[in-house]
Amino acid sequence: MSTRKTLYLANDYGFSELGRSGPLPKLVEELTRLGVEVWEPFERNNQIDFSEKGWAYRVGQADYADVRNSDGTFAIVNGCPPDEGVMIELGMAIALEKAVFLFRDDFRKSTDSEDYPLNLMLFTAFPEKNWHDFFYTSIAEIADPDKALIKWLRSD
Numbered sequence: 594m595s596t597r598k599t600l601y602l603a604n605d606y607g608f609s610e611l612g613r614s615g616p617l618p619k620l621v622e623e624l625t626r627l628g629v630e631v632w633e634p635f636e637r638n639n640q641i642d643f644s645e646k647g648w649a650y651r652v653g654q655a656d657y658a659d660v661r662n663s664d665g666t667f668a669i670v671n672g673c674p675p676d677e678g679v680m681i682e683l684g685m686a687i688a689l690e691k692a693v694f695l696f697r698d699d700f701r702k703s704t705d706s707e708d709y710p711l712n713l714m715l716f717t718a719f720p721e722k723n724w725h726d727f728f729y730t731s732i733a734e735i736a737d738p739d740k741a742l743i744k745w746l747r748s749d
Contacts, residue, residue, distance in 0.1 A: 597630045598746060600694075601659050603668035603683060605676035607635025616669075620696070623735050624667065628746060632659050660685045665692030665745065670711055671699035683715060693718040694742050696729045 602620065606612030613635070624631045634656050641651050656678075660666060666686035668679050675697075686693050697710065706713045709724070719727045726741040735742060 597628055598664040599630045599632055599662075600624060601663040601666045601682070601686070602631050602633045603660075603666055603679045603686075604633070604635075605672075605679060606669065607633070619732055620667075620669070620735075623732050627736060627743070632663050634659060656682065657685060660691070661689060663691065665694065667694045667696065667742070670695050670697045670703075670715070673699075673701050673703040675703065675711065680712075680715075683718075687715075687718045692741075692745050694727050694729065694745075696735075698730055698732075 602624070604612075604617065604620075606615075606617040617633070617635075621631050621633055637659060638652050638655055641648055641655070660682050666683060668683050668686075669675075670679060670683075674680070683693065683695075693715075695711070695715065703711050704713070709716050710728075716724050723741075726739075726744075729735055729740070729742075734740065737743065
């Protein structure tokens with residue numbers, strides 16, 4: 594019996610009603626449709642009482658545990674610069690040698706590099722020549738069988 598792979602969905606969409614009702618459910622739906630068990634941090638941390646002292650520590654620990662315990666991280670890296678929490682979660686995932694996939698449908702560049710659209714350190718998780726296979730620019734592209742996510746999902 595095979596189990597579904599888990600993806601931590603690093604994102605900042607949960608901070609706003611528009612994000613929670615707009616792009617976030619579409620991304621979760623597409624990833625779920627592909628057979629992924631999506632670990633969306635805002636949904637998973639909804640049991641934490643944000644009025645209690647120490648809530649921030651508990652959220653950080655829960656998110657770190659999810660990055661550590663998931664099979665991979667799919668990160669929304671929109672913005673100039675992208676959300677700092679998402680970037681830290683990506684750093685953790687890279688250090689833990691998790692599978693990493695980036696999603697950016699923001700046309701602006703957020704880099705000093707001529708080669709990469711984001712901070713060059715994010716691309717240390719990918720092969721030099723084929724990093725584009727791990728980088729998604731639309732929801733429709735997520736299901737592309739020639740890109741890394743589908744290949745990863747089909748691997749043992």
